[in-house]
Amino acid sequence: MNSDNGKASQVRRLPSCDTSAYRGVWVFVEQIDGVPNQVSWELLGEARKLADKRGCELAAAVLGYQIDPIVAESFAYGADVVYAIDDPLLARYRTYPYRQGLVGLVRQHKPEMLLIGATYQGRDLAGAVATDLLTGLTADCTMLDVDPATGLLQASRPTFGGTQMATILCRQHRPQIASVRPRVLKMPVPQPGRQGRLVRGTLPTLSDSALLTEVVEVIRQPAGDAVHIEDARVIVAGGRGLGGARGLALLEDLADALGGVVAGSRAAVEQGWLPHEQQVGQTGRTVRPKLYIACGISGAIQHLVGMQNSEVVVAINRDPEAPIFRACNYGIVGDLFEVVPALTQRFRQARQEWEHQLTAAATDLASYGGHPHGS
Amino acid sequence: MAVDISRSALEGASSMTGGETRFDVAVVGAGPAGTTCALLLARAGLEVALIERGPYPGSKNTFGGVLYRHPLEQIVPRFWERAPIERKVIDKQYWLLTEDSAVKLGHRSRRFAEEPYNTFTVLRAKFDRWYAEEAREAGAMLIPSTVALEAIRDERGRVIGVRTDREQGDLYASVVVAADGVNSLLSRQLGLHGELRPEHVALGVKEVIALGEDRIRERFNLEGDEGADISLLGAVTKGMVGGGFIYTNRDTVSVGVVANADAYRRSGNSPVDLLEEMKAHPLIRPLLEGGQLKEYQAHLIPEGGFDAMPPLCADGLLVVGDAAGLVNAAFFEGSNHAILSGQLAAETILEAKSKGDFSAQALAGYERRLRQSVTLRDLKGLRRLPGLLHSHPQYFAIYPELLNEAAHHFLAADGRPKRDKVRGALKAVTARRSPWQLLRDLWDVWRGTNLWP
């Protein structure tokens, strides 16, 4: 064992906890190289509702080095208070000092809830923090709510392979910790210049050896041609019904006409028609586009879990009994090999008409001398 | 290539000393035949390896299918209490189909709804897995996800083990039982039979369709866990030798069609299309309405009968089940014969072990037992049937239509006097088949099936 500095948590039994001594909703703001991760703002947006419902303060916990801009942004995104530790040892994320820092802040200021983004960094940190604090952590939640009277955080997440939702409570231990994946919650609108209260904390003194790890090198991965379906605003997805390259080509045309990207269900990826990076579903990615067109996808729950946050879902399938039709806004029962090309054509046409209208409007404007480029 | 090894190094029971993996018996293939053999040998105290290429027994196998009470109940008494059975069949029907009608023949019996029951619908993936578990509990060593690539032979050509695809995968045994199915790698590699001839093999395709217990009971008129077994002949195979089937499982139905491989080749029909059309048949579609496809499977079925059977034993080797071609295609019977052959193989091996002699002569007791058994007596009696069916396409192409035509005439509620109706029916028949041809056809069936005592 690494027995110096009391790292080993020898306490076995869960400590009893005076839950009433804990107040406030906290969001851990993640940053890498001074760049905050958007998931932190999504969490602040959601946490605002929780704090308001509970009638308590919303705070952001920011750890890093030279983090003033992030502190300011945290206020802009709704934090009433920011607890910050600014220390050169935190310049680059490492488990041990970040855990010490966050745990120290929590022990001192006692929030009743702590939300962490379920990113690589967040997941590396959350379990360590929760274990150190000997409290409960519910990971990868998709819904959050609070009971205003009891202050119990209702953290809900898919279970049983995504076919059901489970609400998990951490009744007698604090803080109640939950993590949420990026893009599950909505991005709030920031109020630049908003002010709040800043509370500075410090890291305990740590020897080099106590730090346990050292980042020797960082190799950036080139973005390449990788299609990031998680960020797409329009997704055209295909399932078993695609039948192969021919079907895929149709999807690509439609995606092109809409300015979107192609994705697939697990069936399509297993057949080798699409890479795993473009798989939507429980064992793939979670997406939240404005428009999701599911072609030849049956609509198994494991798939729905990955795209149910889409604003509008259109389903095309030959089988009128396919479950996808119970999970869409608009359904088309038909052969995708007929419907998809028809859609592509119609969308292209609609876009041309729209662009025409825009040009016509601009021309009108210009003829009245209102064109921005003058006449 | 077979590997030559001095036999003298190999006497004795299984041991792992000297880095060699040794068993008394190596059974290749954990289907009904192989598992039966392994189970009985393990019960008798022998060290048995049961090698299966799939991740679990049954994963790479399929059949229609219906399981017959005999001979399994001799091996696992009252197996229906423990095995994963789908339904207990109380209703057996034969439908002779045209495009839009059927002449039906069937038998439904309350007696089959009571112990000891009669036949059962099962699903291979569940059943074989359970059955192999029984063998494992009796002491057999189940080795899944492992392919037996070839037999290991000594300098005299005697089989002394199998080479598997695992690291250090040579497994030595006094006798190897080839239970590796219709396309038996071992049999072919040992030269026991050549490439499968298309006339001797049928291709079966099947879908498992989810309907739910309520709909199944309703549509097939069943209560509780009773089951129905329907054999379909005629239009479903478009004149090819073969037939279709519908079996009720617990909450799904197994629907499939089987036809001779050579007939497929000559006619250009596709199995998938045939099955789709069968499912869309006006008399079949209502049974499957609203169902959801759960699984699709295809399998080859030995169909050559008695005359297409390969040699069943060699020095240190026995062949059982589909690998031995023990399928009675006309009567949809294969798994029961497989189980029986596994049982007889086990008996023979125990006998051979007591004498310490695993030569072909010593193992020939297996063939002798098989010949005396129901399996071979039936197959032998029907040996001319495959040839007969191939040379008499009319049985599949014409007779179902004739019978339906005749029935239609006879049953038409058109007010004609009975005599006229009978005449009309006979005329419909003789228009396509003269009385002489009819007689000839009947005579050929009689001779060909040799079922008469």
Added chain:
Amino acid sequence: MHFVVCIKQVPDSLDLKINPETGTLIRSGVMSVMNLYDLHAVEEALRLKDRFGGRVTVITMGPGAAEQSLREAVSMGADQAILISNPALGGADTLATSLVLAEAIRKLDADEPVDLVFVGKQTSDSDTAQVGPGIATRLGFTQLTYVMQIDSVDFAQRQIQVRRLLEDRIEVVRGRLPALVAVLKEINHPRRASLPGLLRAARVEIPVWSHETIGLAREDVGLQGSPTQVAKVFAPPSRPPGELLSEGTNGAAAAEALVGRLAERGLLEDIWRG
């Protein structure tokens, strides 16, 4: 050198069936397999053993059937396997699970010091990736997650160097031993068991530990030792019923209708505006 691997047996997700009446998972007939990531963890431990010598111990906390996965690990080459199983352990959340596993490792360490603990990145059923960090925190081990490669291990200097694969970068990290390594699938290709390995695994004795064996009280473990509990299970929120735009093969009519609806919502403009 002593390497410990923590594995978990999970339902094969493809087989998951829900009882339509009760909404609960049908567990009978569902095939259980070793968690896929754990297979890579076992393999990595075995590779270190091949390279440096030493022993590999595999442990799991689970029901009796989990023994199957332990045997699979032994068939690949693990030296010993331990099943931690008894009714009191049921219902454990990640905190209670990490406690049991950490204490089991502590017990193993007392006999033979543990240099590295391997776990898979996450499990396919609960997918939370929390137990590894929990174990590392309790034992005071260096925590190394998302490891795609072990560059080097120096047992004398008590150092390990790994590569971590993150969202958009690879981190090369040096850490002190003892350490916990959570591996990714990219780290290796698990070996297939040899025939002697399979046979050995079928015959090996697997001791069963209870919470008492590892010095824990009933209140520490399982449901009682879990700060979180499932309060409620419900059906996922569903979209309001969709509108059937067209049935049959008239693609053009369907396209017309859809474009119309989307235009009404202002969705198309929204998208095109970018």
